[in-house]
Amino acid sequence: VPDDLQGRVVLITGANSGIGRATAEALAVRGAQVVMAGRSEEKTRPVLDEIRAAHPGAAVEFLPLDLASFASVRAAAATFLASGRPLDVLINNAGLAGTRRLTAEGFDMTYGTNHIGPFLLTSLLLPALQSAPQGRVVNVASDAHRGVKHMEWSGLDRRTEPARSGWRAYALTKLMNVLHARALAHRLGDTRVTTYSLHPGVIASNIWRSVPWPIRPLMTLFMQSNSEGARTPVYCATAPELAAISGRYYDHEHDVRPSALGADDALAEELWVRTEAAIAGTGA
Ligand SMILES: NC(=O)c1ccc[n+]([C@@H]2O[C@H](COP(=O)([O-])OP(=O)(O)OC[C@H]3O[C@@H](n4cnc5c(N)ncnc54)[C@H](OP(=O)(O)O)[C@@H]3O)[C@@H](O)[C@H]2O)c1
Numbered sequence: 001v002p003d004d005l006q007g008r009v010v011l012i013t014g015a016n017s018g019i020g021r022a023t024a025e026a027l028a029v030r031g032a033q034v035v036m037a038g039r040s041e042e043k044t045r046p047v048l049d050e051i052r053a054a055h056p057g058a059a060v061e062f063l064p065l066d067l068a069s070f071a072s073v074r075a076a077a078a079t080f081l082a083s084g085r086p087l088d089v090l091i092n093n094a095g096l097a098g099t100r101r102l103t104a105e106g107f108d109m110t111y112g113t114n115h116i117g118p119f120l121l122t123s124l125l126l127p128a129l130q131s132a133p134q135g136r137v138v139n140v141a142s143d144a145h146r147g148v149k150h151m152e153w154s155g156l157d158r159r160t161e162p163a164r165s166g167w168r169a170y171a172l173t174k175l176m177n178v179l180h181a182r183a184l185a186h187r188l189g190d191t192r193v194t195t196y197s198l199h200p201g202v203i204a205s206n207i208w209r210s211v212p213w214p215i216r217p218l219m220t221l222f223m224q225s226n227s228e229g230a231r232t233p234v235y236c237a238t239a240p241e242l243a244a245i246s247g248r249y250y251d252h253e254h255d256v257r258p259s260a261l262g263a264d265d266a267l268a269e270e271l272w273v274r275t276e277a278a279i280a281g282t283g284a
Contacts, residue, residue: 002030002031003030003031004030004031005027005030005031005032005238006031006032007031007033008031008032008033008088008089009032009033009035009085009086009087009088009089009132010024010027010032010033010034010035010087010088010089010090010091010237011034011035011037011063011080011087011089011090011091011125012024012027012034012035012036012037012090012091012093013037013038013065013067013091013092013093013094013118013121014037014038014093014094014095015034015036015037015038015044015047015093016036016038016040016043016044016047017043017205017206018203018205018206018207018226018229019093019140019200019203019205019226019229019230019233020036020091020093020094020140021047021226022225022226022227022229022230023091023093023229023230023233023234023237024036024047024051024060025051025054025055025058025230026227026230026234027089027234027237027238028051028055028058028059028060029055029058030238031059032059032088032089033059033060033061033085034058034059034060034061035061035062035063035080036048036060036061036062036063037062037063037064037065037076037094038062038063038064038065038094039064039065039066039067039068039072041062041064044062045062048060048061048062063076063079063080064076064079065121067094067112067113067117067118067121068103068104068109068112068113068117069103069104069105069117070104070105070117070120070279070282070284071104071284072104073117073120073121073124074120074124076121077121077124077125078124080125080128081124081125081127081128085128086128086129086131086132086133086135087125087128087129087131087132087135088132088133088134088135088136089135089136089137089138089237089238090121090122090125090129090135090136090137090138091138091140091233091237092118092121092122092137092138092139092140092177093138093140093233094113094114094118095113095114095140095173095174095207096109096110096113096114096207097110097166097167097169097170097207097210098110098165098166098167098170098210098211099162099165099210100162100163100164100165101162102159102162103116103117104284105158105282105284106158106159106160106282107155107156107158107159107278108155108159108162108163108165108169109162109165110155110165110169110170110173111155111156111165111169111172111173111176114170114173114174114176114177115155115173115176115177115180115275116156116275116278116279118139118177118180119180119275119279120279122137122180122184126193129193130191130192130193132192132193133192134192134193134194134243135191135192135193135194136193136194136195136196136236136237136242137181137184137193137194137195137196138195138196138197138198138233138236138237139177139178139180139181139195139196139197139198140177140197140198140200140233141174141175141177141178141181141197141198141199141249142170142171142174142177142199142200143199143251144167144170144171144174145171145174145175145177145178145258145259145261145262146171146258146259146262147167147168147171148168148171148172148175148259148261149261151172151175151261151267152172153274155169155172155173156274156275156278157278158278158281158282175259175261175262176271176275177197178197178249178258178259178262179261179262179264179267179268179271180197180268180271180272180275181195181196181197181247181249182195182197182247182262182263182265182268183265183268183269183271183272184247184272185246185247185248186247186265186268186269187272188246189246194242194243194244194245194246194247195246195247196236196242196246196247196248196249196250197248197249197250197258198232198233198236198249198250198251199232199249199250199251200229200230200231200232200233201224201228201229201231201232201251201252202223202224203223203224203225203226203228203229204220204221204223204224204225204226205226205229208220231252231253232250232251232252232253235250235253236250239253249262
């Protein structure tokens with residue numbers, strides 16, 4: 001087993017399940033210190049135990065993080081920063097689809113979890129990323145972003161009542177993940193920190209939990225495994241040949257073109273400004 005990531009610190013969100021779990025394990029096996037950030041210690045504990053049992057010496061730890069609460073995002077970032085460690089890689093992996101709920105600040109749950117919370121977390125962790133030899137931000141987006149033909153900003157507005165949010169909202173948040181990586185790359189142009197967004201493949205994870213039986217087992221039968229889903233995240237997080245490349249989109253460990261909207265720098269900048277304003281507007 002290679003231990004080429006010895007000494008590197010990786011923080012990954014949503015690592016108790018699916019692609020995130022497989023990515024955390026693949027990095028820990030190579031010697032990285034992996035901080036598994038999630039909203040449930042109860043769900044993450046057994047995962048930590050299994051990884052440690054399968055790979056003695058694996059340096060995995062839990063960090064409480066609920067992306068749907070700014071207070072939780074700020075507390076998680078503060079806890080990590082207080083550890084004084086540089087952050088080599090932040091993997092924004094956590095995500096969901098098909099909800100009818102609001103975040104603590106009143107954003108739609110899909111937007112809050114998939115884009116707004118990760119945007120805030122990334123901004124707060126930048127000092128630690130900048131103190132690493134070559135920090136990286138990896139956004140687990142999706143080819144679902146290609147389904148968006150017109151940008152829509154209403155998901156960044158706070159609501160008083162939750163509304164059903166389905167495939168379109170999900171696709172919009174995944175486009176936002178692509179644009180966030182792009183805008184951040186521009187902003188970090190004079191630093192060593194690089195950014196990436198990616199499509200992990202179509203993976204039989206828990207993300208399909210809201211799809212009813214018997215459609216779900218039939219659908220997932222034709223999908224790839226979680227460890228196959230971890231390949232492109234691991235590639236973006238570690239490939240030495242990507243150290244000087246930033247803001248691009250990957251699929252199957254290859255640099256590919258995102259949709260026209262996903263490659264629009266003005267749109268990326270607009271997303272940045274609007275998301276900052278949405279966060280500031282809450283006062284939280
Ligand atoms: N599966 C696919 O085919 C596919 C395709 C393209 C892109 N993706 C992307 O891949 C990423 C990982 O998804 P997955 O397929 O591995 O799904 P998954 O098995 O459902 O895992 C999602 C993870 O996100 C976490 N999460 C959800 N809400 C959270 C919150 N408020 N705070 C912190 N963590 C939260 C979940 O924690 P809990 O267990 O506590 O809910 C879970 O650990 C997502 O960004 C998804 O959009 C997946």
